[in-house]
Each structure stands twice: as C-alpha cells, then as structure tokens.
Amino acid sequence: MTETIDCAPNSAEARDIRFHLHSYTNARLHEATGPLVIERGEGIYVFDSEGKRYIEAMSGLWSVGVGFNEQRLIDAAVAQMQKLPFYHTFTHKSHGPAIDLAEKLVTMTSHLTPGGMSKAFFTNSGSEANDSAIKLIWYRSNALGKPDKKKLISRQRAYHGVTLAAASLTGLPNNHRSFDLPIEGVLHTGSPHYWRDALPGETEEQFATRRAEELDALIQAEGPDTIAAFWGEPVMGAGGVVVPPATYWDKIQAVLAKYDILLVADEVINGFGRTGTMFGCETYGIRPDIMIVSKQLSSSYMPIAALIANERVLGPVMDESARIGTLGHGFTAAGHPVATAVSLECLRIIEEDGLVANCALQGARLRAGLAALADHPLVGEVRGVGMIAAIELVTDKAAKRALEVPGQLGGMVNKALQDNGVICRAVVDAIAFCPPMIITAAQVDDLLVAVSAALDRVAADLGF
Incomplete structure (x- = not known):
C-alpha cells in the first residue's frame, strides 16, 4: 500500500487509511487522499481535526435534524x-x-x-x-x-x-x-x-x-x-x-x-x-x-x-x-x-420546537435562494421541497449535459464547497442540500453565499 497523504504516522488520518474500509468511497483513492476527520459538532456546524468549522448542509446523512449537540437527547x-x-x-x-x-x-x-x-x-x-x-x-x-x-x-x-x-x-x-x-x-x-x-x-x-x-x-x-x-x-x-x-x-x-x-x-x-x-x-x-x-x-x-x-x-x-x-x-x-x-x-x-414549520419556512428561503442562481452557467435545474433541495449542474444548458465524465462536475463543486466551509453531497452531477431542521434564516443566507462562491470558482476554472 502506498500512502501519499501527508500526515503523521500515528495520526487519525493515517490510522484510518490503514484500518478502516469506508462506505461509498473509492477505497484505493482513499489510501492516497485520506479522510476528513470530524471531531465535534455544535448546532448546524461540525469541526474537523484542524479546528475548521463547516456548515453541515447534509445533516450528516440526511439525518441530524435537531443539530449536533442537543443536550436533551444526550x-x-x-x-x-x-x-x-x-x-x-x-x-x-x-x-x-x-x-x-x-x-x-x-x-x-x-x-x-x-x-x-x-x-x-x-x-x-x-x-x-x-x-x-x-x-x-x-x-x-x-x-x-x-x-x-x-x-x-x-x-x-x-x-x-x-x-x-x-x-x-x-x-x-x-x-x-x-x-x-x-x-x-x-x-x-x-x-x-x-x-x-x-x-x-x-x-x-x-x-x-x-x-x-x-x-x-x-x-x-x-x-x-x-x-x-x-x-x-x-x-x-x-x-x-x-x-x-x-x-x-x-x-x-x-x-x-x-x-x-x-x-x-x-x-x-x-x-x-x-x-x-x-x-x-x-x-x-x-x-x-x-x-x-x-x-x-x-x-x-x-x-x-x-x-x-x-x-x-x-x-x-x-x-x-x-x-x-x-x-x-x-x-x-x-x-x-x-x-x-x-x-x-x-x-x-x-x-x-416547531421544527416542521421551520423546515417549511427556512426551506422556502433556501430554495428561493438557490432558484436565484438559475441563470448561472453551471446551473441546469434547481429542485426541492421543504428542507431538501438540489442543484443539477451542467456545462450545456440546452443539452442538459455536464462534463464528459459523469460526476466530475459535481465533484468539483462539492470540493469547492468543502473548501468554503460547507459539507454537501454530490449525487453524480447534482449537489444535494438537507441541512439540520434547526437552521436559521441567517444561517441559510450564509449557506447560499458559500454556494454562489463555489459555483463562481468552478465556472472560472472551466473558463466560463
């Protein structure tokens, strides 16, 4: 096994590469890139082993509705x-x-x-x-x-x-x-x-x-x-x-x-x-x-x-x-x-706490903000309901087509979002959003700013 990730031999990243087989992961690629190690959570945010904060815009796996540190559940x-x-x-x-x-x-x-x-x-x-x-x-x-x-x-x-x-x-x-x-x-x-x-x-x-x-x-x-x-x-x-x-x-x-x-x-x-x-x-x-x-x-x-x-x-x-x-x-x-x-x-x-109503209210805000990106050169469709949404990415709007390799464009935007402090999920060439049900209007706006910036970055890299 060749490990190309730059990490200390006994770090969490190195031990993960050595001992852990991951779900929904290219196992050989993982040996080279290693994991993002999440250490703790707070509300809609998670923090990695380096202390960087992320909006967890997928609620983990579509699931952490009440946030990452709800004391009542503990x-x-x-x-x-x-x-x-x-x-x-x-x-x-x-x-x-x-x-x-x-x-x-x-x-x-x-x-x-x-x-x-x-x-x-x-x-x-x-x-x-x-x-x-x-x-x-x-x-x-x-x-x-x-x-x-x-x-x-x-x-x-x-x-x-x-x-x-x-x-x-x-x-x-x-x-x-x-x-x-x-x-x-x-x-x-x-x-x-x-x-x-x-x-x-x-x-x-x-x-x-x-x-x-x-x-x-x-x-x-x-x-x-x-x-x-x-x-x-x-x-x-x-x-x-x-x-x-x-x-x-x-x-x-x-x-x-x-x-x-x-x-x-x-x-x-x-x-x-x-x-x-x-x-x-x-x-x-x-x-x-x-x-x-x-x-x-x-x-x-x-x-x-x-x-x-x-x-x-x-x-x-x-x-x-x-x-x-x-x-x-x-x-x-x-x-x-x-x-x-x-x-x-x-x-x-x-x-x-009225979280169903909050999903309807803040979900509408999220979807409206994503819909406002419809004219972006990489956006083919915005879809969703309640607090679940997606952007279908394209490079050719008329043909409804992304890059030659399926998932390549989705991966690029997903990486740009993670670099910007947002964890989402690329489903081939769609970016999915499912943030915690406790999200506020201000946090939705922060998420939308990060999404727009990530799209702009990838568009510039592709020459749009």
Whole structure:
C-alpha cells in the first residue's frame, strides 16, 4: 500500500487509511487522499481535526435534524443507560421506551391510511426495515395462499438501502455492480424526474400519466397476480432529490389499487418534517400500507428505524405466526431501550420546537435562494421541497449535459464547497442540500453565499 497523504504516522488520518474500509468511497483513492476527520459538532456546524468549522448542509446523512449537540437527547440516552441499558423484544418480552415509541408512531401515522396503522416493528436501520418489509410481504402472500404473489416493483434512481434485498430495490447502478444484484423478482420502473426524463413538449401531468401507464404495462406483462408491492420514496433522496411532478402519486396509486398491490412508502429521508409536513405522505396525498422511518426519528444520535404497517398487511402475518408457532424474524438490538428513549425525546423536540414549520419556512428561503442562481452557467435545474433541495449542474444548458465524465462536475463543486466551509453531497452531477431542521434564516443566507462562491470558482476554472 502506498500512502501519499501527508500526515503523521500515528495520526487519525493515517490510522484510518490503514484500518478502516469506508462506505461509498473509492477505497484505493482513499489510501492516497485520506479522510476528513470530524471531531465535534455544535448546532448546524461540525469541526474537523484542524479546528475548521463547516456548515453541515447534509445533516450528516440526511439525518441530524435537531443539530449536533442537543443536550436533551444526550440526557435521555444517559438516563436510559443508567436505568436499563439493554433489553430485547423477543419471546413475549418488552420494555417501556419501545412500547411508548410504538404507540407514538402508530398514532402519528394512522391518519395516512384507511383504517389506520396497526403496529410498529423496530430495526436498527432503514435498510433492515425495508428488508423486513420484503420478508413480511412474502410471508403475508404465503399466509393468503398466494405463493406466486412475490414480485416487487421499485423505481430507477430509488434508494431503499444496502442489505441484499433492500439494495435490489435501490435503483442506482453502483449499488448493483459486482454485487450480483438485483435479486430475482425485483423490478424497476421509470423515475419521476420530469426535467431529465420528460419528452419534448410533454407537460408534468402528461409525464406523470406516461409513468403510470408504464407501471401498468409492467404489471400486465409480469402478471398482476405475481406482483406483491410497490416501493417509493415520496421525494427521492439519494437518487438526487427527485421531486415528483404534479398528479404523479395520484396516478401511481390508482394503478396499484386497480391490481390490489401494496404500497410501501419509504420515509427514511422524508419523514418527521423534511418535506415541510410531518411526513412526505402528507405532502403528496400518499396512502401507504407500510411506512419505513428512520434518520430524523432519533436525529441519528442512536441507530434505529421502524416499519409501521396497517391491518391489511399485519392481519395475515399474525395469523401465519400463530399457525407456525412464531414469527421467525427479529434483530438483537431492535427496539433498543436507549435508542427508543432517545427517539421519543427527539420527537418531542420536533413537535415542541416547531421544527416542521421551520423546515417549511427556512426551506422556502433556501430554495428561493438557490432558484436565484438559475441563470448561472453551471446551473441546469434547481429542485426541492421543504428542507431538501438540489442543484443539477451542467456545462450545456440546452443539452442538459455536464462534463464528459459523469460526476466530475459535481465533484468539483462539492470540493469547492468543502473548501468554503460547507459539507454537501454530490449525487453524480447534482449537489444535494438537507441541512439540520434547526437552521436559521441567517444561517441559510450564509449557506447560499458559500454556494454562489463555489459555483463562481468552478465556472472560472472551466473558463466560463
């Protein structure tokens, strides 16, 4: 191994290069460049090992809604650790924080689906929750005497996680390459990105109609009796902040209802305020059978996620568990008492501090400021909703094309932003923004100044 990074042999950077395999990272390039080591956090800011301050405009990984040093969450974790540091939910066992959080989540989401939600099932990550949903849906089909009703439909550019089955639902090529994915029975239909995928002269509603017709045709081709469920993020996150066009979700849901296909709403990024309402399902009138939540649930202070499902899903599952004698699925740390206690406190903060309203208010300010950059030579599209947004970067506006190598332009702007004290995320050639939900108007303005300066710097480097 050749290390070209200039650092002391026993520094954190050098030890990271030697011992740590990173997610979503070019492993060989990392040996040469090393990591940005973050030492501490304060509000919307994080500080690296050299003391440099950054606006964390991605909330870590779309997730630290209440900021990086919320004392109430720290206190909740300490108090629960002192009282009951671990217990499980296997074999008729439970504990107070898991019971309280399950009740809270079912209550919060019941108005979103006819008949209300029934129960919550806890996992440690969104990937595990989506994987669990797949297993429960297959289990349900068997319980109903429909062993062929097992196929799942997701969308191109979707992100639903990285476990074997959840990564198959994910519609991003690099999550499939060399992993032998997707697994059999997972299908993908077109993404809802109007700017990128619409035909010339096609309106948003016409585009939405075409996407719904394509879904209908896929179901017909595969056989309606073989399709169990459809997965969708209300707003796509890791696929580039893809906001659905007008009427899209109404039309998609009509197709699913026509064929009695379950709808799984992946709210891992959208949930608990990001879209300017408590859930993305509220923003877009989505009526799910299953919801997947994580990230903002604990502000990522603790690993936790949940699957929340209605009786249409869980009734047959519970009956089948009675026939077999057990529901043979679960995770050691699922519903962990510390994680559930922290999540309960996080939800109290979101509600008591009006963070959903702040997402709507400051998100509008952020998106308006980004929209004001629309005439910049590197800006092809600005999109977003609530406190989640993206700039699609181009070098040729008419052709909607960036540099020859996909992701090169995004990487350049992302680096310029980091140099300017802003941590964002380049999704190929889109720059995504998802700052903490506590951000103020003044901090939004600081972020916008840094974005404009980074675009200008890269444009000058490219000769614009």
